[in-house]
Amino acid sequence: MTSKPSPYQAKITNISNSNDGKWIQTRKIEYQDPAGTPRIWEMAVRSTRTTTTNIDAVSIVTILNSTNHDKEIIIVKQFRPPTEKVVLELPAGLIDPNETIESTAVRELIEETGYHGTFVKQSIVVYSDPGLTNANMVLAYVDVDLNDPKNINPIAQLEDGEFIEVIKLPLHNLLQSLEQLIEKEGCTIDARLYHFAVGLDLAKSVLS
Template sequence: MPFEEKTLKSERIYEGKIINLRVDTVELPHKKYSKREIVEHSGAVGILAITEEKNIVLVRQFRKPVEEILLEIPAGKIEANETSEVCALRELKEETGFETDNIRKLLDFYTTPGFSNEIMHIFLAQNLSKGIATPDEDEYIEIVHIPLEEAVKKIINGEIKDSKTIIAILTYKNLLGIE
């Protein structure tokens, strides 16, 4: 394909717990060259959990990079040797206490392909059974249950700003065929 970039050199700049950063030197079409700063990420999951009352389970938590408290679907990073489905079940339990044997993948998407290889896997979880949440020791989470239409209104009025949450809610709404 004439638009592909050939990597000539790759230099690891940083290795962290959540991300790695590398700088690639690439050859562009017509023998032009450029550098690409790339954030490497192992991938993540987001879970759209629907209660028996047909409410969406969201978590409210402070996000340091944007200095705001956000309303989001439960989510987390895929660990080494972990499938996306196993991660989704683990994160749902850890963050909300809910468990299920009724989980299915809705879609996958790249979060920010201009500078990161992170892929997000969105799951739908239904037939939930309540347990006890066990968030990571550095996670402070409030669990919120809201109806689908209220969640859509919160997207429209800017109260829900998180992309994975917006994508999951609007995909679910579209699957249901709700106008």
């Protein structure tokens, strides 16, 4: 039996110019600024967005009660070609045609982490990098019952070409844990997960 490949084994072999891709394309926007002056803006778009929700993706917040009563959050680690690095992120996925946010969240959590969860609520729609792209997402909060037999030994159901590792980190000192992991392994992090951790950390000093 061969060992599971580490995400760190992936590597870039070439990057070429692309006159608009199959999945990622560019658009030129003509708009009027607030003063009425006509202007031009460029953006990147995902060609995969469907009209069912007009939302690209769902990211999943799952907080687990660990054995020592410290709450932990589920994080995934995978090689992301655009960054040329392994990246720490919340579990997430694109919404399939005719799929709801709720079913996307539950499905992606099983596929990427093996945990079977229950959808609790979703956030408002938010934009990943609104000067660059119309890419948008919602946060889905999913509960996982660790006493459910299906969650005793969770097995991810990865698609061909997906190599995702699951880690659980305590919410307490999450920012420090993430930065230590990044320093130690030479990986990097999704800005949204990082900002979440910065908010958690700042709360300790400013809200107390």
